[in-house]
Amino acid sequence: MKPLKLTMSAFGPYAGFQTLDFTELRERNIFLIHGPTGSGKTTILDGICFALYGDTSGAERSGRSMRSHHAGVEQMTEVTFEFALKEEQYRVHRKPEQERLKKSGTGTTVQMAEAILWKIDPSNTAEESLVETGWKNVTDAIEKLIGFKSSQFRQVIMLPQGQFRKLLMADSVERQDIMEKLFQTEMYRKIEELLKKSAKELRDSIKEMENQRNWNLKKVECETSAALCQMIDSDEAELIKLGESHKEKNDRVLAAQEALVAGKAGNEKLIELENSQKALKLLQDQKLSITKQEEVLKGARRAAALEEREKLTKQRSDDKIALEKKLAVCEKETEEAVRALEQAEKLLHKEQGQGEIREKAKAHLIQLESYRQKVASLEAVKQQVAEQRKLVKQLEDQKEKLLIELVKMEESLNKQKQNSDYMKEAAGKVPLLEAQYKEIEKKYSQKKQLEEIEKLAAVQQKDYIRCKEEFKGLDKKYLEHKNEWLRLQEAWNKGQASILAAHLRANEACPVCGSTHHPKLAEKMEGVPSEEQLKNSALDLEKLEVLREKSRQRLQQALIEVEKLENKRNLLRKELEDPSLGDAAYLEEVLTKRKEALEKVQKELENLAETDKLLQTLEENVKTKKAILEDLLQNLKLQSESLRSIEGVYQEREASIPEEIRSEEALEKELKKTKGFYDQLRLALEAAEKNYQDKATKLAAIKASKESLEKSYEETVAKYTEEKRQFSEKMKQEGFQKYADYIEAKKSEIQQQQIEEEIKQYNSRLGAAEERFARAVKAAERITTVDLEQLQQALIAAQKEKDNALTLENNLRKKIENDRKAMEEIRSLESTIQAKEESYKVVGYLSQVSNGENIHGLTLQRFVLGALLDDITIAATERLKRMSKGRYHLQRTLDRSRKNAAGGLELEVFDTYTGIERPVTTLSGGESFLASLSLALGLADVVQSYSGGISLDTIFVDEGFGTLDPESLDFALKALIDLQQGGRLVGIISHVPELRERIDARLEVSVGEKGSFASFKIS
């Protein structure tokens, strides 16, 4: 892997975008990443590792924590890394999970982790084809491409700060761990474990089978399988003997059975003879009783001839008895009917005795009925009275209301009247008030005027004074200017002579005097004004004069005005001499008050007409109300009279009705009560009468039926006597002396049949018994009795013997069978055990050897690792020797005492100065750095040589040079430069300043407040 370009954004100390273009190095293969500690050198390695594997070079900083704390929310943390692998080029891009601004709206959202791997065209890096996406997928693809997992990458390509010394200083176990990962030697350990497991399984299974075999032998009670075999043979011979004996015993049993059967048959014949004899005797003994039964049957047949007649007589007798019973009942009923009639009669008498009360009740009822009409009309009048009362009450209420209203109206009428009077009085005062008001108004305006004039006078006075001053000024100016003009005039005049003199030439006539001779020429004068000056001055004077004149006119006018005002003022002052008048403000106040008062009165007067109109309406209203009241009173009187008359009627009607039934309700109640009472009495009488009638009828009926009963009884008795006599006679004819004889002889049809059947059966049984006996006699000829018990005992004994023999035979057979089965099982177990024992010889041995039970005490994996470590130490020693001026060799511990199962991977240095080896921990800081560097480089060599596909064309060493003295530093650098000459890109990270002088290609990292910044410096 060769780096081409790294771009980091918001990553660690790099707040913004940081791009590092490694192609700037061109052919240079060694460069220094330089800058103060904490400036962000290691972060560059982190960036590469993060882009490739999603973790950082030290694997201590997580991707998420790499987000720069200097970066703003809008800047996303992301890393893109381009690198070359043999002929190919790739670009990998990663973004860790982070918060980002929402694309629309405000706030943030979580940006999920993102990773993409492209393949790029080396001739045109913009040309790319997607290889893989997804965090884990990209990591897997990178691992496949580069050939290293991230931990391995860090161990051989990026030697991280403070960590690569781990490999040197690690103990056996740790080193095994590192190397296991690097060389993937877990396979060997798996082999070890597999062998161990198989050996154990084999051993266990052999043990188990042996147990089974022993158990089988124990079961058949043999020591060995040979003994078992012998036992089976002898048992088989014994079995044949037992079979013969069994057969013989069986024959004996059969004979005994036959004897027993024959004996049993003979004995049975004898018994039959005896039994049949007994049976015959028994029947013969019954002969007498059968003869008797024949007699009974004959008697019964005779009695049967009498039966019809007897039935008739019996029927008659029954009828007679029934009639007697009915007669007795009838007698009783008659008695009861007589008693009931008596009672009914008594009751009837009692009810009839109530006649007077009943009549009274009836009369009362009729009377009450007669009140119905009256009460109804009373109710009607009562209604009228109530209505009339209500009407009168209403009228009276109206009257009260009207009276109250009237009082109120009259009150307001009076008020209005007072109001009107007061207004009329006020109207009289108005002219006076107006006159007073006008007077004051005049004074006020004069006062105002005076004030005005006084103000104006002051102004005019000032104006006058000003005009006066102005005139004075102008006058003075004018006089001064006039003097000046006069002076100029004089000077000009004087100067004219010298001017003329200047123009005079000898022999030329003087323009003034005409003399051609000029003896005394006027001297030339200074300050002579020009003609123009003089003219101007005259013009100014003229102007001043005009101004002065105008001012004088103004002054005069002002004076006139002042005087005019003076006069006016004096006049007004005289007019307003009265001191009680006060000043204008006071007057104004008085005036406003007066005006308000006047206006108020005027306004009120305006309302006067309205008030009068209202008054009139009110008066009319009062009049109307009074008229209504009058009508009402009239009506009230009328209605009261009518009420009184209706009340009179009511009282009259009321008096004619008893007090307790004056209402319809009370009357109806009384009526109901009385009617109930009357009805009760009436109904009771009716019931008593009916009852008496009923009872009498019933008695008559009973008496009639009794008579008819008595008659039929007499007839029945007569018939019965005759029939009884006839029966007696016939009975005697049939041979029965007494009735009792007949009764005894009489048998029912069924009884007769039974007797007949009995006789018949007896006869047939007797015949059969006689026959049976004859047969038995014949069969028992010449037969004697035998002892069956004895025969039975003999059979049982024979049977027992036979059973015993059979049991013995069966038991032995079963035993032989079991023994044979056990034998078979033992044989099969033994053959399996033998086979397993064979394979255990191999597997067990392999397991022992590979698991460290060998003379070196090394496991297989450790042996392999040891061999690898030997290769590494050889490669490392090559370099270390050079770096330490041939002093140190790196080697694997050869100390036998430490070669236990966990050992074998310890390192030590051989010091050629002392000729003795010692542990690597005894090296100084600088020495151990060199040793570590050698080891790392050696490791890289070995890794490359073992994993054919992997090319190690880059190496970064992060720090450690600070511990070296100048000489060692020199050696170390030489070693690295050697590497570079081998074509590898060597990146050295160091803050040590001396290195700057030695390496001319540098990546300088500087740090600012807003994050770090890096750039290549190549000289």
Ligand SMILES: Nc1ncnc2c1ncn2[C@@H]1O[C@H](COP(=O)(O)OP(=O)(O)O)[C@@H](O)[C@H]1O
């Ligand atoms: N997420 C981060 N944001 C900003 N600064 C960070 C972040 N993580 C680490 N740093 C800082 O970045 C610097 C780490 O730089 P590093 O590359 O380890 O330094 P050196 O140059 O010594 O190798 C340290 O100063 C550390 O505090």
Ligand SMILES: [Mg+2]
């Ligand atoms: Mg660092």
